[in-house]
Amino acid sequence: MEHNVVFFFFITGLVFGSFYNVVGLRVPHGKMFSSSRSACPSCHNILSWKELVPLLSFFYQKGKCKHCGKAISPLYPIIELFTAVGFAFCCLFINSPLEIGIGLLLVSMLAIVFVSDHTYMIIPNQVLLFFLPLFIIYRIIVPTNPWWLSVLGGIAGFGLIAIIILLSKGGMGAGDMKLFSVIGYLVGFPHVFLTLFVATIYGLVFFLLQKLLHKGESPLIPFGPSIILAGGTVFFYGSTLLDWYFSLYY
Structure with missing residues (x-):
């Protein structure tokens, strides 16, 4: 069955x-x-x-x-x-029906964002505005403890990418900033920082793979898919990753 x-x-x-x-x-x-x-x-x-x-x-x-x-x-x-x-x-x-739903949403958002970001280097607002209310509903049903950590995660996600955009003088786009804010709301604070770290690792892996495929060239790599993939990783395994990391020092 x-x-x-x-x-x-x-x-x-x-x-x-x-x-x-x-x-x-x-x-x-x-x-x-x-x-x-x-x-x-x-x-x-x-x-x-x-x-x-x-x-x-x-x-x-x-x-x-x-x-x-x-x-x-x-x-x-x-x-x-x-x-x-x-x-x-x-x-x-995934065992919980609600978490299966979130997993399906993350897979869906990743697929759509990958197509648009890879093809046009654009993350459409319409896509984010579709998924954000669904994540908000989930966090109303299953809130973070305390509940406002979700809101703080969204604000921190927006702010982190905004700082990177300013420091890199446009190295990332506004679409990445808004997307990371949505993911930050889902994973909450302080897991949003872990999400950025994991997204950077994914982005580096994708960059190296693309460079190998393009025979040493340096192609533009959309960061949106890395953000969503990292969000899913942290949402489901964030606590496990942190426990493993801290166990190395204790």
């Missing part, structure tokens, strides 16, 4: 991952609710349902548009597979 549930979450993740690709690409242009059907970005041919099956269509078409032969961005299957694995992970390793 458990395997069936995990499989259900995996398939659901594939479907949502396909949708998150669309959201991440359309929202920055204000076209999310456009009535236009999905089309090839190169030849603009309308895609049939066979070309829109999550993950399978990419491999069936050998990574190319069947109309014009242009390569399909690997971002599509990557996001679909990531979302599927992320949903299955939440089902397998």
Whole structure:
């Protein structure tokens, strides 16, 4: 029975991952609710349902548009597979239904932000304004102790990135600042500081991987996905990480 549930979450993740690709690409242009059907970005041919099956269509078409032969961005299957694995992970390793919900939200936000940040270097306000109320509702149901640590975490998250922007003279963007404020509200204070540290580690790993893939070049790396991934890590394992760290000195 458990395997069936995990499989259900995996398939659901594939479907949502396909949708998150669309959201991440359309929202920055204000076209999310456009009535236009999905089309090839190169030849603009309308895609049939066979070309829109999550993950399978990419491999069936050998990574190319069947109309014009242009390569399909690997971002599509990557996001679909990531979302599927992320949903299955939440089902397998999180016990509380409420925390499973938060895990699914974090995976969803990460997928959307990765698409928009990777493609346009933009984190849309509409995306943050969608997820923030859901995190607020969660913190009303399961408040930090004391409750105002969530608010302080949001303020600290905003302030930390604002300071980095000023010191680096624009090394990070306002989208990162607002995103970190949302994540700071979720993880609370003082875990927001640990989140920044973990996000920096993730960002460094992504930078090194990209540099290897680009043969020594220094590509621009969006920091938004690292922030969300770090937020999820700290939300679920922050106390464990801190206990482990302090155990090294005592």
